Amino acid sequence: MESTHEPADPIAKGVLATAKQSWHDLFIFKQRVVVTNELGETSTEWARPVPLRNPISLLAQLSARNWLFFIVGFLAWVADAYDFHALSIQQVKLAEFYNTTKTNISTAITLTLLLRSVGAAFFGLAGDKWGRKWPMVANMIVLGVLQIGTIYSVTFSDFLAVRALFGLFMGGVYGNAIAMALENSPPDARGLMSGILQQGYSLGYVIAACANLGVGGGDNSWKTVFWIGAGLSIGVGLVRCFFPESQQFLEARAAGKGQASASAFWKETKMMLAQEWKMCVYCIILMTWFNYYSHTSQDSYTTFMLTQKELDNDGASRASILMKVGACVGGTIIGYISQWFGRRRTIIVAALISGLIIPAWILPEGERSLSVTGFFMQFFVQGAWGVIPIHLNELSPPAFRSSFPGLTYQLGNMISSPSAQIVNAIAESHSVTSKSGKSVNAYGPTMGIATAIIATGIAVTTALGPEKRGREFEKTLPAGMNIIQGGKAVDDLEKGDSRDEKPVVGEVEGGNDGSGEKK
Template identity: 85%
Template sequence: MESTHEPADPVAKGVLATARQSWHDLFNFKQRIEVINERGETTTEWARPVPLRNPISLLAQLSARDWLFFIVGLAAWSADAFDFHALSIQQVKLAKYYNTSKTDVSTAITLTLLLRSVGAAMFGLAGDRWGRKWPMVFNMIVLGVLQIATIYASTFSQFLAVRALFGLFMGGVYGNAIAMALEHSPPDARGLMSGILQQGYSFGYVCAACANLGVGGAADSWKTVFWIAAGLSIGVGLIRCFFPESRQFLEARKAGKAHARPGAFWKETKMMLAQEWKLCIYCIILMTWFNYYSHTSQDSYTTFMLTQKELNNDGASRASILMKVGACVGGTILGYASQWFGRRRTIILAALVSGLLIPAWILPEGERSLSVTGFFMQFFVQGAWGVIPIHLNELSPPAFRSSFPGLTYQIGNMISSPSAQIVNAISESHFVTSRSGDRVEAYGPTMGIATAIIATGIAVTTAFGPEKRGREFEKALPAGMNVVPEGSEVVGDLERGHAKQVEVADSEKGAAKEAEAGSAEGDDAKGSEEIRKE
């Protein structure tokens, strides 16, 4: 962002005031920013977005070390997505294997999504407290072990139990992965890197669909896909062991070590929640919409092609792969464009266009047509998602860049957890006539109506929410090192990246006592009070 030095109204406080200001700013191409001068004074002014630079030059800004951290974070997020979609794209196989309905199988998806928020809280706070490395290593290895346990689940009840436990550990990946991958990115490159990173989710889906295509359509072939998923998760966890802790985390911890005290982490966490609870609720609402958006438009899409469109396993898998290639392309391009066009404007545009594409998405027949329309639909669905990693990072209180994005994302996931189950239940209770003349389950209309409602909700919620594009959060101390110890006063707020500290040292206290004694010799009470304040 390039400052214009043009004064702007202060950033609004309060829900209605923020909504009014956000709506007004949506039509102003400049960005409202807060500037802190060398004396600690805060002013608000307009900043002009820098024109988009050549993406190759942006990628060149990252050092070899930065790339290593980004790639490891991307690999963890991709493996996490593979683990999840290994189930969602094989619902038909699993229903046959366990002799149950597709709606019952989607219960496993609901249980996984429900418990992801608990894992996000556990591993996100661990990442902010102890670093990104070892929480992620433990997380990824346990995920792989639980994938193997799923394979050996002999009954459907055991299968559901393992998938519920799997969700607990799956929730811890996102926050630590995006914090580790993006906190080293230069400010100008964040939009592009955010778009690339978010597409790890789509890339994981593509890999899972490729694996599904390779193993064939036999009822028990799902186990092979789960073996591959287990190997990827454990492999990423072991590779992470050989890379150091995040440099920014180590430097910030070293800088703030003098102020660290036992219990300070939890004290600061309580302060953050007290100061930023409205922002937390807003981000949870936004992520609830977004998780409904992705899960409703993709989790049952392979099932839609197998049942309503009557494709075979190979055709449905190929169409799914091309659909998610569109997601990878769209997320990268629109994430990059958001650096100039704005985070909120990009999200709103992508959501509205995806809504307009719904008829072209569900009405065509045949593998080729479904592949093309699926490509463009997911281009805009995941294009909106491509902005989310950096948007959440910029909205987060700086000391909680691991826990805040992960927790708000996964709570949104928890609320939207029944999405696949709802789609399956409604579709299996309503029927349409297929091209062959058979009465088939109405997956297309169900997904189309739901996606239209969700896209509208995303556009409205984003239009009235905050944006902090270009925010500098690199110098913030880790959580637990911004709160001063006992005997001190905390002034200001954690939203600025630190708590202003006013500490009364022992020598100053002694001077104040001497001043009080000297007041009997001529100093008045007012002068004594001024000395104590000093």
Template identity: 75%
Template sequence: MQNEAAEPTAKGIIPTIRQSFGDLFRWQIRTEIIEENEYGETTVRYEWQNPPPLVNPISLFAQLSASNWLFFVVGFIAWTADAFDFHALSIQTVKLAKYYKTNNSKITEAITLTLLLRSVGAAFFGLAGDKYGRKWPMVVNMIVLGLLQIATIYTVTFNQFLAVRSLFGLFMGGVYGNAVAMALENCPVNARGLMSGIMQQGYSFGYVLAACANLGVGGATETWKTVFWIAAGISIAVGLIRCCFPESKQFIEARKAGKKAKAPSAFWAETKQMLRLEWKMCIYCIILMTWFNFYSHTSQDSYTTFMLQGKELNNPQASRASILMKTGACVGGCVIGYLSQWVGRRRAMVGAALISAVLIPAWILPQGERSLSASGFFMQFFVQGAWGVIPIHLNELSPPAFRSSFPGLTYQIGNMISSPSAQIVNEISEMVKVTAPSGNRVKAYGPVMGIATAIIALGIAVTAAVGPEKRGRRFETARVAGMVAPSDVESNGVAEKTSIEHDEMDEKKDQKV
């Protein structure tokens, strides 16, 4: 029996918003079907198709080959090391404030500068990853990050500290795009939701490791340096390990497909063409990632400080609660990322964001380590659950030849816009006082974080509800940007088609019935 016919994909911003919002409440998927007759003529029609059945995750794991797992694991540990480096600062704000004889909001200026400059690194290393491969840009990233962690340890003044952390942000920004592209681009299509959820939780796992290191070294002021030494060792080790493994298979095959015709400056010309054709998608993804980065940094970066100063816990108690909170994030990201393959990317994000908004009172009102650990676990289950969909969602929305630069750049520009989030939370919290159960007047971290997170969660739900979705998009055959196939080179050596045009044609062929 033939599926029900569907209207074509809407064109224009307002029609797309209406169509996307309506599709959110329909279980079936609007699918483009390309049919070709015996004469090579093609016709396009649209129909509603049932989503793929929910597959046992064990069988999804089994679909990945040894090389798929190799690339995924290397990408995951690179993202984990990147997160450890970042959170080595955020979870030790109180120690660093004492060491540099300043307040918490001043220390969070370093977080702001790091996030602000990550977009520059994302642009540079993301484009390098699309042109030269995933391997060597990542190697440089990780080794330099480790060296900058060591340089941070030897800063004497607060201004030196801020300068080093600014430089750190430049190199930190290049990790995400290359790591995600390398980890996910060779995964089987129906396993990508699950693997995306696991991949994104490298961020949470890095936080857990940093919190464990903080717990292990104790609460003395000087111990922050030990955590930074550990972070430096992990980053440098990941860079050296990456040297020992080959380039991404997908990138090598894509380069071979176009190696016979490489026009000068073709890569930069296609980058400009991509921005000209896909500027609306770029802006949408930047808005979405701005919301998401506010979401995570507002609900996480000051949480340890909230428990130490707002709930009056000691360092071991706050560290244990942070570890359990991020354990919930790891679990939630994997579970909801996996479910997104069945329920859809946007439904998964909208549902997780709304549930997290409902949980906010239970997240900030309890007292004591056990209650805060439990509420933090479930809150971050849904916060990072929504995040678990992001790696594959950005990869599916991105132009196929730019799957390193597009996700990394939109992610990091969102990071740049949201960079003052931790500083804003600290500034407002220090200006407002609330009464703790002990009777002491403490900084209002709980109310400030709760109100901000509620607004952000609703913003995510609305933005995802009206945006596009390309679940199941096939991009395995995408050519490297700047490359063209030998068959598309005229006798005078000029390419007739760009890789962007090729990818559009190949993607339609992949959807052919």
């Protein structure tokens, strides 16, 4: 950010005041920032964002070590997404195998989403205390074993039990993966890297859809898709064993001269929750909207093409693949733009555009048309999602960048867990006439109306919420080491988040629409 040295009103305090200021700042391209001088005195002023940099030059800022951490985090997220989508895109096959309805099969998706928040809390806090490495290794290997357990589930009850346990371990991946990937990326490149990272989710879907296409529509073909997922998850876990702990975490621990005691860790955790509970609630609400957004627009889309649009398995799989290619492209481009345009503005624009193209998304007939409209729909849906990893990291209490994003994301997942069941239940209870004249389940209208409501909710929630673009969270010590600094107790974790005993000249921290850059 470039300072204009123009004074600005202080950062608002309180929910209503923050919402009012956030809405006002949304229409001012300059950013409201808090500046700390060499005497420790703070003031609020306006700063202007720097122009977008060449993405190639941003990628070149990452060292070989940075790339190593980013790729491992990305692959963990890809494998995690594959494991989830291996079920969602094969609901029709699984319903036939277990001789039940698609709505009952989607119960497994609900159970997975419900329990992910438990795993996010456990493995996220473990990542903040002991590091990102070993919690991730445990996550990935157990996920692979549970994929194998899914294959050997003889009864539908066994199937549901395994998928519920699967959800618990799946929940721990996101927080550690994005913390490790983004905290090792240079600040200027984080918008672009966030967009690329989030699309590991879409890439996991593409690989699962390709696997589904490759195995065909046979009765037991779904098992092969799960075997591939087991190999991916276990493989990533084993590869992670051979690479070191996150450099940022090691440097933070070294600056704190050792590892925090358990009592200090829990004391700081309680202090963080007491001070940041409003931010926690806001992020959970935002992530609830976002998880409804993705699950409603994608989980039943293959089923929609198979039933309402009457495509065969191969055609529906190809259209699904192209749909998620759009997600990968959109997430990368829109995440990159957010570095200049702002996290909130970018999310709002992407969400509103996705709402406007809903008719073009659900009305066409034929594989080619559905592929094109699905591509553009997911371009903007996952484009908005591409901003989320770095946005959540910047909004997080700095010492809790593994647990806070993972837990708020997974709690949003938990609240939105009935999304697939809701869509299936409503669609199966209503009917529309297909192109061939048959009466079929109304998946298109159900998904279209739900997505329009959700996109509007995202735009409103984001417009009234905070932003801390560019925040320099690297200076924070690991959780448990920030409550005592310079021999004195710290009563505000947001103010006491620097490793330096003296304030840094020109250091700024983002406000409602701010950023943290050095002048």
